[in-house]
Amino acid sequence: xxxxxxxxxxxxxxxxxxxxxxxxxxxxxxxxxxxxxxxxxxxxxxxxxxxxxxxxxxxxxxxxxxxxxxxxxxxxxxxxxxxxxxxxxxxxxxxxxxxxxxxxxxxxxxxxxxxxxxxxxxxxxxxxxxxxxxxxxxxxxxxxxxxxxxxxxxxxxxxxxxxxxxxxxxxxxxxxxxxxxxxxxxxxxxxxxxxxxxxxxxxxxxxxxxxxxxxx
Numbered sequence: 001x002x003x004x005x006x007x008x009x010x011x012x013x014x015x016x017x018x019x020x021x022x023x024x025x026x027x028x029x030x031x032x033x034x035x036x037x038x039x040x041x042x043x044x045x046x047x048x049x050x051x052x053x054x055x056x057x058x059x060x061x062x063x064x065x066x067x068x069x070x071x072x073x074x075x076x077x078x079x080x081x082x083x084x085x086x087x088x089x090x091x092x093x094x095x096x097x098x099x100x101x102x103x104x105x106x107x108x109x110x111x112x113x114x115x116x117x118x119x120x121x122x123x124x125x126x127x128x129x130x131x132x133x134x135x136x137x138x139x140x141x142x143x144x145x146x147x148x149x150x151x152x153x154x155x156x157x158x159x160x161x162x163x164x165x166x167x168x169x170x171x172x173x174x175x176x177x178x179x180x181x182x183x184x185x186x187x188x189x190x191x192x193x194x195x196x197x198x199x200x201x202x203x204x205x206x207x208x209x210x211x212x213x214x215x216x
Contacts, residue, residue, distance in 0.1 A: 034070060034101065035059065041067045042092075043099055046085035051075050054106065065097045066149075070193075073106040074209060076114070081210040086144070086195070088202045097135050098197035102149045104189040105209075107156065112182050116157045116174030116212040119191070121145060123169070123205040128198055135196045139167050144205035146171045147192030156186030163191050174212055 029048065032055035034041040039059025047055075052072055059068035074082050086099070107117070121144040128142025136142040146165035154160035158178035165171030173188055180186060195203055 030055070033057070034068070034099075036068070039067050041099055041101070042089050044087050044089060045070075045072075046087055047083070051077075051082045052084060057101075065100050066192075067099065067101055069102045069104060071104045071106070073108060075108045076111045076211050078111055079211060079213065081208040083206055083208050085204065085206045086193070087204045088195075088197070091200050091202045092197035094199050095133050095135060096197045097140075098203070099193070099195045101193050102151060102189075103191040103193050104187060105191070106185065106187045107180070109156075109180055109182055109184050109186070109211075111211060113214050114157075114180040114211050115214055115216065116160060116172065116180075117188070117209055118170060118172045118174075118212055119146070119165075119207050119209045120170045121205055121207050123195070123203075125201065125203045125205070128196060133196060133198055140194065140196060141167055142196055143169060144193075144195045144203075144207075145169055147194060149190040149192040152190030153188065155188040156180035156184060157188070165191070172212075174216075179214065 029046060032045040034043045034057045036057055036059045038061040045055060052074060054073040056071045057068055060066055123144040128136050130136040145167055148162045148166055152162060154173050157173050157175040159176040160173045163171040163173055171191060195205060197203060
């Protein structure tokens, strides 16, 4: 299947796309469009390409709410969180269920023994309520949040039952037994990422993914 992948090594470009202060572009910036010949979400990613690579988006054809699958590789070299910007290219023409994708993460652990990862969404846009947007509900709140999609698998974090994330601003995948050893590679699948769209507003956000060491 055709996938669309665009990468630009330009700090000014990444900053200008992200907008005023939402995502301060990394020292070596990558940009990846969430679009292919099946679906164009109207969103792009920005990231430090020393930490993030192999960005591939595979769209779901039609008008279904889940717009596709985003695959990324995170290169974990230290305890520093990995920041990824989700940037809406233009303001929405109408209210909609918005960005809803399934996120699969390949983790290259070049750090130490890990028990999991934690992701946090930082959303500088106004929180929507159900009075102004019909798509806002308890299970789909009016801020960037995560879901446990049906394809969830904790990969190297054996024993993690889900992403501990349903409709929340953060997710945590943590093994009770077993460790993800340094030098290993594993894949976590099925994290749902969601941001409802509001007519006339740009609703960009960022996600910070932190490795969880043995004692976290």
